[in-house]
Structures are given as C-alpha cells and as structure tokens.
Amino acid sequence: MWRSALGRVHRTDLALSLTILALVGAGFYLSTTFEEVSPLFADTIQPEFFPRLLLWTIGILALLLPFEHAFRSKRGDSGLDEDRRVAVQPIAYVTFAAALVLVAAAEWLGTYLTLVAICFALPLLWGERRWIPLTAFAVGFPTAVMVLFTQAFQIYFQPGVFGLSLN
Amino acid sequence: MEPILEGLGLAFSLYNMALVIAGVLIGVLFGALPGLSSPLAIALLLPFTIMLEPVSAICMMAALYCAGTFGGSITAILINAPGAPPAVATAFDGYPMARRGEAGRALGLAAVSSVTGGLLSLVVFIVATPLLAEVAVSFRPPEYFALTVFALSMLASISGRSSLRNLIAGGVGVLISTVGTHLGTGIERFTFGFHELTEGVEFVPVLIGLFAVSEMLVQSQTADMALERIKSVVVKLPSREDIRRVAGTVLRSSGIGTFIGILPAEGSTVAAIIGYNEAKRWSRRKHEFGTGVPEGIAGPEAANNAATGGAMVPTLALGIPGSGTTALILAALIAHGFRPGPYLIQETPEFIYAIFGAMAVGNVAFLVIGLVGAKLFARITLIPRTFLWPMVFGFSVIGAYSLSGSFFDVWVMLVAGAVGFIMRRHGFGAAPLVMGLILGRMLEETLSQSMIMYDNDWLRLLESPIVCGFFAMAVLGLTWPAIAARMAARRSRDPE
Numbered sequence: 065m066w067r068s069a070l071g072r073v074h075r076t077d078l079a080l081s082l083t084i085l086a087l088v089g090a091g092f093y094l095s096t097t098f099e100e101v102s103p104l105f106a107d108t109i110q111p112e113f114f115p116r117l118l119l120w121t122i123g124i125l126a127l128l129l130p131f132e133h134a135f136r137s138k139r140g141d142s143g144l145d146e147d148r149r150v151a152v153q154p155i156a157y158v159t160f161a162a163a164l165v166l167v168a169a170a171e172w173l174g175t176y177l178t179l180v181a182i183c184f185a186l187p188l189l190w191g192e193r194r195w196i197p198l199t200a201f202a203v204g205f206p207t208a209v210m211v212l213f214t215q216a217f218q219i220y221f222q223p224g225v226f227g228l229s230l231n
Numbered sequence: 232m233e234p235i236l237e238g239l240g241l242a243f244s245l246y247n248m249a250l251v252i253a254g255v256l257i258g259v260l261f262g263a264l265p266g267l268s269s270p271l272a273i274a275l276l277l278p279f280t281i282m283l284e285p286v287s288a289i290c291m292m293a294a295l296y297c298a299g300t301f302g303g304s305i306t307a308i309l310i311n312a313p314g315a316p317p318a319v320a321t322a323f324d325g326y327p328m329a330r331r332g333e334a335g336r337a338l339g340l341a342a343v344s345s346v347t348g349g350l351l352s353l354v355v356f357i358v359a360t361p362l363l364a365e366v367a368v369s370f371r372p373p374e375y376f377a378l379t380v381f382a383l384s385m386l387a388s389i390s391g392r393s394s395l396r397n398l399i400a401g402g403v404g405v406l407i408s409t410v411g412t413h414l415g416t417g418i419e420r421f422t423f424g425f426h427e428l429t430e431g432v433e434f435v436p437v438l439i440g441l442f443a444v445s446e447m448l449v450q451s452q453t454a455d456m457a458l459e460r461i462k463s464v465v466v467k468l469p470s471r472e473d474i475r476r477v478a479g480t481v482l483r484s485s486g487i488g489t490f491i492g493i494l495p496a497e498g499s500t501v502a503a504i505i506g507y508n509e510a511k512r513w514s515r516r517k518h519e520f521g522t523g524v525p526e527g528i529a530g531p532e533a534a535n536n537a538a539t540g541g542a543m544v545p546t547l548a549l550g551i552p553g554s555g556t557t558a559l560i561l562a563a564l565i566a567h568g569f570r571p572g573p574y575l576i577q578e579t580p581e582f583i584y585a586i587f588g589a590m591a592v593g594n595v596a597f598l599v600i601g602l603v604g605a606k607l608f609a610r611i612t613l614i615p616r617t618f619l620w621p622m623v624f625g626f627s628v629i630g631a632y633s634l635s636g637s638f639f640d641v642w643v644m645l646v647a648g649a650v651g652f653i654m655r656r657h658g659f660g661a662a663p664l665v666m667g668l669i670l671g672r673m674l675e676e677t678l679s680q681s682m683i684m685y686d687n688d689w690l691r692l693l694e695s696p697i698v699c700g701f702f703a704m705a706v707l708g709l710t711w712p713a714i715a716a717r718m719a720a721r722r723s724r725d726p727e
Contacts, residue, residue: 076657077657080657084399091406091421094421095420098418098419098420099418099419101416101418102416105415105416107683107687108415108416108679108682108683109415109678109679109682109687110416111413111415111416111418111420112420114409114675114678114679115406115409115420115421118402118405118406118409119406121402122399122402122403122406125395125398125399125402126399128395129395129396129399132393132395136393144393144658147655147656147657147658148656148657152452152656153451153452155451155452156448156449156451156452156652159447159448159451160448160645160648160649160652163444163624163645163648164645167628167638167641167642167645170628170632170638170641171638175628175629175632178628179625179628179629182621182624182625182628183621183622183625186617186620186621186624187617187618187621190451190616190617190620190621191617192615192617192618197618201618201621205622205625206625209625209626209629213279213629213633218282219633219636220636221632221633
C-alpha cells in the first residue's frame with residue numbers, strides 16, 4: 065500500500081509539505097533564540113516547550129500531506145485540487161500589490177484619501193470603466209463612511225499630509 | 232427569575248432591538264451575497280461593536296449569525312448560488328423547485344423551516360447552557376486542558392475537504408497564539424522586535440484578513456462574472472399540505488442541527504448536509520430528491536439554523552466555540568474583556584437570557600424580513616462586484632485601523648489575507664485556524680497550570696475520569712473521519 069502511495073505522491077502537495085517543513089524548521093530555530101529564563105522559573109514549563117510541541121505536531125502532519133491525495137483518490141472522494149485546478153490569475157496579484165501600496169501610502173495620505181484611493185483604484189483595476197458611477201462611488205462611499213465613523217463612533221482618523229479629515 | 236427578567240429586559244430594550252434588527256438586516260444581506268458570509272460580517276463588524284455595550288454587541292452578532300444562515304438560502308433557491316456554505320444543501324431541491332416556477336413556495340418553506348429550527352434550538356440553548364456551565368464550574372485546569380484538546384480534535388471532522396488540512400490549520404492557529412510574552416516567565420516569543428506583538432497577535436485584524444481580504448483576492452478573479460437576473464417572485468407561506476408533509480422532517484432536522492451545533496467546532500454546514508441526508512433517508516420518495524421536494528428544503532434549513540442555537544451552548548458555557556462563526560463571537564467576548572465560560576454564566580446569568588431574547592427576536596425578524604424582502608435581497612446580488620469588494624476592503628481597512636488607531640493592525644490584516652488566500656487555494660480552511668488561534672492561549676495556560684499542579688508528571692493528568700473521557704472523545708474525534716469513510720465504503724460495497 066505504501067509503495068503504491070509513494071508512486072502517487074502529489075507534486076503540489078509535496079512542495080506544500082516541504083514549504084511547511086521549512087517554516088517549521090525556521091520556527092524551531094527561532095525558538096532557540098528566546099531569552100534565557102531566570103532560574104526562579106526552572107520548574108515551570110519553559111517558553112519554548114509549547115511552540116516546539118506544536119511545531120513537531122504540524123511537521124508530522126505535513127509529512128502526510130503528499131500522500132493524502134492518493135489515499136483519498138482510492139476512496140473516490142479526492143476534491144483537493146478543486147480550488148487550484150486553475151492557475152491564480154494575475155489580477156489577484158495585482159490587487160494584492162495595489163492593496164499593499166495603498167496601505168503603505170495610508171499614513172502619508174491620511175485615512176480619508178486612502179479610502180478614496182481604494183474606491184477609485186480597485187474598481188478601475190477590476191475593469192470598471194463607467195466613469196460617472198465610479199467617481200460617485202469613490203467620493204460618496206468614503207465620505208459617508210468617514211462621517212458615520214467620526215461622528216457616530218467618535219473614531220479619530222489620521223488626516224495625512226494634506227490635513228484632510230472629517231474628524 | 233430576576234436574571235431572566237433582567238436579561239429579557241436588556242434584549243427587548245428599544246436600543247438593543249434596533250441593533251438586533253440591524254444585525255438581522257446585515258446578516259440576511261451578507262448571507263445572500265455570494266462570497267460574503269456571516270463570519271465575514273461579524274469579522275468586519277467586530278471592531279465597531281467595541282464601542283457598544285458588551286450585551287448589545289453580542290446580541291447584535293447573535294441575531295446576525297441566525298439571519299446570515301437563512302440569507303444564504305435566498306440566492307441558493309433563486310439562482311443556485313448559495314450565499315453561504317450552510318445553504319449549499321438547500322440549493323439541491325430549492326433551485327429545481329424555483330425553476331419549476333415555485334420560487335415563492337421554496338422561499339416560504341425555507342423561511343418557516345429555518346425559523347422553527349432556530350426557535351426549537353433556542354429552547355435547548357436556554358436549558359442546556361446553565362446546566363453545562365454548572366458542571367463546568369467544577370472543572371480544574373487539567374479538565375479544561377483535556378476539553379480544549381477534544382475541541383481541537385473535532386477540527387478533524389468539521390466541514391472542509393480534508394481532516395488533515397483542518398488539523399494543520401488549527402495547529403498553525405494555536406502556534407500564532409503563542410506569539411507575544413510567555414505568561415509563565417515573561418519571555419517574548421516570535422515578536423521579531425515589534426513592540427506591537429508583545430501582547431500577542433490581535434484577533435480582529437487576523438479575522439478580517441482571513442475572511443474578508445482573502446475572499447476579495449478570490450473574487451478579484453471573477454469580477455466580470457455575471458449573476459443570473461432575478462425574476463419577479465412573491466414569497467408564499469407554506470400551505471397546510473406542505474406543513475403536514477415537512478413537519479416530521481423539520482422536527483428531526485432541528486434535533487440533528489442542535490446536537491451537531493453543540494459539538495465543539497461543528498457548525499451549520501455539517502448540520503445542513505446531515506439534515507438533508509436524513510430527510511432523504513426517512514422519506515418514502517427518496518428518488519424524488521433533487522427534483523424540488525419540500526422535505527429537501529425543510530431538512531437542511533431547519534438543521535442549519537438549529538445549529539446556531541446549539542453552537543452557542545459550548546461557546547457560552549465552556550468558552551469553546553461551537554462553530555466557525557461562534558469562534559468569532561467568542562473573539563468578540565474576549566475583545567470586550569470577558570472570559571467566556573462557566574463563571575460568565577454564574578456571575579452574569581442575565582447575559583444568556585439577553586442573548587436568548589436577541590436570537591428569538593432575530594429569528595422572528597428574519598422570517599418577516601425574509602418573507603417581505605427576499606426579492607430585494609436577491610436583487611442586491613446584482614450590485615457589481617467591481618464596487619462591492621472595494622467597499623468590503625475599505626471597511627476592512629477602517630475596521631482593522633480603528634481597533635487601536637494603528638496601521639500596524641492593517642498590515643497584520645493584509646498578511647493574514649495573503650496567508651488566507653494561499654491556504655484556501657490549497658484546501659486549508661480559515662475557520663480551523665481561527666479556532667486554534669482562539670483556543671491556543673487556553674490550551675497553553677491550562678497545560679502549564681496542570682503541570683504545576685502535577686509536578687510536571689504528565690501521567691497524573693489521567694487521574695481525573697473527566698480528563699480520560701475527553702481524551703477518549705478526542706481520539707474518537709481524530710479517527711472518526713477514517714472510520715466513517717470505511718463504513719461508507721462498506722455500505723456502498725454491500726447495499727443490502
């Protein structure tokens with residue numbers, strides 16, 4: 065049974081398993097860098113004990129990942145590839161990159177302008193070209209949200225370099 | 232008697248009623264929109280509810296939880312696009328019935344079955360929660376440790392494609408909970424020099440990232456997908472004949488749903504699927520299932536909403552989430568400074584009566600709102616995704632930021648979003664990770680306390696019969712998927 069399973073190792077899951085094992089290794093290394101514990105606490109469970117126990121558990125479970133597909137296929141219920149059958153489309157990466165840029169710019173732009181930028185840039189990235197609804201949305205939604213949260217919930221939002229805020 | 236009156240008084244105050252109705256509207260709306268779900272709604276709402284009174288916030292979320300479960304059925308029936316996972320089984324017979332021109336009848340059946348299931352489970356909730364809390368008061372750290380191990384073991388059998396992946400995700404969640412200062416020694420762990428991490432990773436930005444940002448990345452790939460237009464539909468209350476036909480199914484599924492809900496980590500989706508299967512198994516017209524039979528709608532609907540009341544039992548009585556969504560409600564309780572568990576029930580008994588009242592009102596409200604506004608909610612699915620998801624992302628940024636007025640939390644949210652996206656692609660669920668994250672601290676604390684009690688002698692854990700019982704159930708929880716698969720294979724080989 066093991067031999068046939070080894071012959072049907074799922075390549076993507078093998079890569080996934082190796083990635084998890086590498087992360088487990090990194091976590092294990094980090095756990096060796098924790099500060100020394102005072103002798104006063106020598107009898108209590110040490111700070112690295114529990115994370116290491118978890119890392120071992122995750123590591124052992126990760127070792128089973130490449131074989132799961134084979135075992136489940138045998139039972140005829142392997143739907144593990146359903147979500148990854150189609151490659152990730154570039155728009156997902158572009159959207160995430162845009163989100164990173166917008167959040168990075170948030171402290172400089174201030175919360176209100178960041179929201180305006182989000183509501184303008186993301187629909188544009190996703191193919192929205194109806195300019196009137198897009199502009200109305202990019203201005204109307206952030207303004208409504210900011211008025212609601214600053215006035216009703218008294219939340220302070222950063223004004224940014226332009227000093228634009230509805231606080 | 233006093234706590235009952237006080238709790239119901241809180242639930243029925245004008246302010247809380249307004250919040251409950253708002254929760255119902257948000258729940259039905261989020262449930263109806265494919266991609267949006269009640270966990271996502273609660274994750275987004277959580278930072279803003281910090282400003283509310285704790286009881287009001289939890290009442291609003293509890294009502295949203297019930298309504299979100301039903302909301303998903305509207306689009307499942309009308310356009311075969313379940314708005315939320317618990318509504319998947321409703322589509323099996325709901326959509327064929329709608330295609331026959333009986334969409335109004337299907338929606339009416341779904342609403343009435345759902346409300347009946349929800350209200351029946353609330354009876355169990357109000358009776359079982361104080362009883363369970365009373366038992367749990369005698370629990371010491373070893374019993375709590377064993378209970379948490381049992382709850383985590385149940386991740387092996389919750390919905391999702393793979394028990395193995397659920398367990399890994401749960402383990403990662405527990406590992407994330409170790410970030411920050413170790414309570415026993417004061418040593419910092421995995422903080423990477425960020426002072427914001429010394430008190431641990433904030434739940435809320437992680438939850439928003441896992442549910443909202445990862446979903447936005449998934450949806451970005453289908454932004455141009457057009458949804459079917461909704462035809463005009465008038466919702467009809469079930470006829471006497473329909474009620475007679477589905478009464479047994481509703482009662483049976485309500486029992487199943489409540490029981491499944493009470494089991495740690497199991498939720499509405501599992502309940503709905505079992506509810507559907509049992510409705511089919513008990514029916515004399517098995518072969519008609521899938522063609523639009525009333526029992527095929529009533530079974531999953533009663534079960535999935537009954538699971539909401541059931542899931543609140545371990546959440547409030549033990550501090551162990553009964554489902555993915557109640558894990559978020561638990562996070563909300565913690566964010567409000569509560570330590571969920573038996574002492575919460577003992578010290579503030581009015582709390583559970585307020586939640587009971589809110590969920591009862593929520594159920595009745597979504598019946599009315601569902602019946603009157605089903606068409607409107609279904610039409611909301613026509614909002615272009617190019618506007619909907621940037622809106623969700625905007626709320627996510629505001630929500631993560633407003634928690635402590637720091638952009639660090641927004642970065643945490645983005646990282647969690649990316650991790651969630653990768654995890655989903657490879658079959659790892661967000662709910663197990665959230666469960667692990669929430670239960671992690673309790674697991675480590677109770678283990679440390681137990682070891683102090685027993686002088687680091689692990690075997691002494693087994694002195695307690697309750698601990699042994701929980702460990703035995705944990706072993707069963709871990710092995711159950713394999714046993715069930717073997718049994719199913721044997722049944723299919725030998726149908727007689």
